[in-house]
Amino acid sequence: MLEIKDLKKSFREPSGSLISILDVPTFSMKAGEQVVLRGESGCGKTTLLHTISGLLDCDAGSIKLDGIELTKYSEAARDRIRADKLGYVFQTFNLLPAFTALENVKLGMTFARKAIRSERAAELLKSVGLADRMHYLPSQLSVGQQQRVAVARALANQPRLLLADEPTANVDPANQSKIIELIQEVCTQESVAILLVTHSDEVASRFSRIDRFEDLNRATEHTQTSVDE
Amino acid sequence: MSLFRIALRNLWFRKLPSFLTMLSMALGVALVVLVLTISGMIERTFKQSDNVGYNLIIGSKGSSIQLTFNTVMFLSEPVENIPYWYYMEFIPGADGRAKEYQRVGGKLGEPDRKGKYASLTSDGFAIPMCMGDYVGPFRCIGTTPQYFELLRYGEKDSAYEFSEGRNFVDYSDENGYYEAVIGSQVASVMKLKVGDQIYASHGKEGGEEHDDGFRIVGILKPTGTPNDRGAFVNMEGFYLLQGHIAPDRDPITGIEVKGSAVAPERDSKLSRVRLPIEKREVTAVLVKGSGMSAIGLEDQVKKSSFATAVSPVREITGLLEQFVTPVTLGLFILTSLVCVVSAIGIMVSIYNSMSERKRDIAVMRALGASRDHVLQIILIESTMIAVGGGLVGWLCGHLAGPMSNIWTEKTTGTTIGFFTSASSQELWLVPGMVLIGILAGVVPAISAYRTSVVKSL
Numbered sequence: 001m002l003e004i005k006d007l008k009k010s011f012r013e014p015s016g017s018l019i020s021i022l023d024v025p026t027f028s029m030k031a032g033e034q035v036v037l038r039g040e041s042g043c044g045k046t047t048l049l050h051t052i053s054g055l056l057d058c059d060a061g062s063i064k065l066d067g068i069e070l071t072k073y074s075e076a077a078r079d080r081i082r083a084d085k086l087g088y089v090f091q092t093f094n095l096l097p098a099f100t101a102l103e104n105v106k107l108g109m110t111f112a113r114k115a116i117r118s119e120r121a122a123e124l125l126k127s128v129g130l131a132d133r134m135h136y137l138p139s140q141l142s143v144g145q146q147q148r149v150a151v152a153r154a155l156a157n158q159p160r161l162l163l164a165d166e167p168t169a170n171v172d173p174a175n176q177s178k179i180i181e182l183i184q185e186v187c188t189q190e191s192v193a194i195l196l197v198t199h200s201d202e203v204a205s206r207f208s209r210i211d212r213f214e215d216l217n218r219a220t221e222h223t224q225t226s227v228d229e
Numbered sequence: 230m231s232l233f234r235i236a237l238r239n240l241w242f243r244k245l246p247s248f249l250t251m252l253s254m255a256l257g258v259a260l261v262v263l264v265l266t267i268s269g270m271i272e273r274t275f276k277q278s279d280n281v282g283y284n285l286i287i288g289s290k291g292s293s294i295q296l297t298f299n300t301v302m303f304l305s306e307p308v309e310n311i312p313y314w315y316y317m318e319f320i321p322g323a324d325g326r327a328k329e330y331q332r333v334g335g336k337l338g339e340p341d342r343k344g345k346y347a348s349l350t351s352d353g354f355a356i357p358m359c360m361g362d363y364v365g366p367f368r369c370i371g372t373t374p375q376y377f378e379l380l381r382y383g384e385k386d387s388a389y390e391f392s393e394g395r396n397f398v399d400y401s402d403e404n405g406y407y408e409a410v411i412g413s414q415v416a417s418v419m420k421l422k423v424g425d426q427i428y429a430s431h432g433k434e435g436g437e438e439h440d441d442g443f444r445i446v447g448i449l450k451p452t453g454t455p456n457d458r459g460a461f462v463n464m465e466g467f468y469l470l471q472g473h474i475a476p477d478r479d480p481i482t483g484i485e486v487k488g489s490a491v492a493p494e495r496d497s498k499l500s501r502v503r504l505p506i507e508k509r510e511v512t513a514v515l516v517k518g519s520g521m522s523a524i525g526l527e528d529q530v531k532k533s534s535f536a537t538a539v540s541p542v543r544e545i546t547g548l549l550e551q552f553v554t555p556v557t558l559g560l561f562i563l564t565s566l567v568c569v570v571s572a573i574g575i576m577v578s579i580y581n582s583m584s585e586r587k588r589d590i591a592v593m594r595a596l597g598a599s600r601d602h603v604l605q606i607i608l609i610e611s612t613m614i615a616v617g618g619g620l621v622g623w624l625c626g627h628l629a630g631p632m633s634n635i636w637t638e639k640t641t642g643t644t645i646g647f648f649t650s651a652s653s654q655e656l657w658l659v660p661g662m663v664l665i666g667i668l669a670g671v672v673p674a675i676s677a678y679r680t681s682v683v684k685s686l
């Protein structure tokens with residue numbers, strides 16, 4: 001379902017020299033597979049998710065998502081593919097403040113090729129336990145509730161893969177396990193694969209496949225700069 | 230959700246700034262509409278006077294603009310008078326002057342002589358006007374019945390008609406020389422009807438009233454001309470009022486003969502005794518000559534030492550070009566600048582909101598929105614502000630016109646309907662301004678287009 005080969009990405013440092021962040025010879029996921037990605041801060045996990053989502057151009061290599069070679073497409077085409085095949089959950093501030101919970105979920109459907117279905121949006125919110133909060137604005141929801149809306153929104157278009165970048169970093173431990181459980185449950189139901197980045201042992205322990213980023217990535221120059229998080 | 234709804238939601242979320250930018254746009258457009266309305270109104274007031282029905286005004290030497298304003302629009306201060314016998318030189322026909330001499334009576338040399346300018350007015354007319362008095366706030370004009378018989382007005386050369394009653398006559402058995410016709414506004418403002426008496430007073434409102442009243446015999450249909458604001462009385466009666474009698478003057482020095490300004494003996498109000506020629510003066514003579522003769526006539530009169538002649542049409546268009554057009558143009562440029570300022574306001578407001586919306590834009594992009602989507606959403610926002618503000622401003626600008634009628638109708642005799650003020654300039658100006666407002670959204674839209682998603686997440 002996801003196949004990465006010889007993926008390379010480097011950034012230009014403030015000094016002007018190039019610094020290689022990603023050099024991934026191979027990484028793959030099967031359909032519906034749930035994977036946790038761990039690694040030190042600053043080693044390039046977020047950068048990897050950005051390249052997979054097509055938000056960031058890679059320098060070389062191939063990314064095949066659901067049989068589509070992403071690197072061959074223009075940015076606009078990648079936007080479309082992202083809308084159709086990917087869900088994305090960030091660490092914080094996932095929601096658009098001007099829109100209610102329900103509208104945020106519907107917004108997830110707006111840019112995909114599928115029709116917007118209010119019933120499905122409501123159903124998803126119900127499945128993340130927010131049936132009574134549909135018409136709340138993000139400012140009226142707790143951080144944990146906001147993350148649950150974000151999960152519902154990420155699944156709105158029945159994607160093939162959910163990218164989650166430390167989705168519970170800002171949530172207390174009790175809520176953290178609830179949200180992770182929920183993500184796993186809903187994704188299993190909808191047979192959506194998960195690639196989840198986390199620093200938490202507790203979260204990682206819930207997954208059967210745990211990948212260490214240092215094992216995937218050959219670019220190591222930068223690891224010296226890392227700081228504890 | 231459609232892009233339109235997304236944009237609407239964004240505007241609603243930032244209610245206050247959205248409202249304020251819309252308001253500045255509305256104010257700008259309302260100002261432009263108002264300026265166009267006012268300049269259109271001024272122009273129309275002038276244009277109506279374009280076809281006054283005569284070619285020349287003969288009046289005392291002095292400001293030709295004042296003479297025009299006074300005679301055509303009943304505005305400005307009354308001007309000096311000219312002797313009646315000078316008016317008689319213009320009466321058309323070989324025996325015109327002689328007939329008038331017989332009708333009025335008085336001491337006059339060469340009573341059978343033909344009028345000096347009679348040949349130049351042969352197929353036209355010469356109508357005398359006496360001004361300086363008021364009826365309430367309105368001008369009182371002493372003239373002859375010819376004023377409504379011979380003059381035509383407006384684009385279609387319409388004749389004057391009466392909504393009630395009839396034209397006044399030189400002498401009637403019931404009213405003698407004391408008959409009057411009033412304009413439609415005089416009737417409605419002063420609540421006068423046929424049969425009522427009106428009293429001319431010297432000077433503006435509150436001046437001393439003359440004792441002899443004039444019986445209203447007719448009310449004019451509304452014409453949209455300054456005549457709607459006039460109270461017209463029979464000149465013969467007008468002359469008999471205290472203070473309207475010119476004193477005898479020493480033929481050489483021109484000094485008044487003391488105690489000579491006395492009315493003739495009359496046994497009743499119905500007496501047929503008239504004020505003799507030498508005691509009469511007129512303020513203006515409306516002259517229509519045949520075609521080319523008007524120009525020759527104008528030159529000849531100007532050379533004489535008694536009076537001057539002005540072409541009202543030339544005077545008015547000259548004034549319009551020299552004074553009114555530049556002023557309205559200046560006003561217009563000023564208000565256009567106001568609009569540009571409000572357009573910049575739209576730009577700044579949306580642009581400023583961009584920095585706090587970088588994150589939102591990045592999230593939308595992560596949801597699969599393309600750069601084009603983001604660009605469109607911002608453009609829709611600026612369009613809604615510009616169109617909404619423009620529409621409100623346009624409505625307000627037009628509503629202000631009819632509301633100001635109360636004031637303008639009284640002073641200029643012209644009224645503004647909701648759409649009468651729609652000038653052709655407005656058809657491209659208002660949309661043009663809205664377009665500028667929309668274009669103001671382009672800068673922030675491009676900034677949104679360029680927002681780096683990865684950096685903003």
Ligand SMILES: Nc1ncnc2c1ncn2[C@@H]1O[C@H](COP(=O)(O)OP(=O)(O)OP(=O)(O)O)[C@@H](O)[C@H]1O
Binds near residue numbers: 013021
């Ligand atoms: N635009 C950029 N220009 C230069 N360097 C960058 C840029 N973006 C990221 N980097 C560098 O790339 C490295 C990887 O960043 P990334 O955000 O992927 O780390 P991460 O693994 O997600 O860390 P964390 O666990 O703290 O979120 C960092 O060292 C960072 O300094």
Ligand SMILES: [Mg+2]
Binds near residue numbers: 045165
């Ligand atoms: Mg990260």
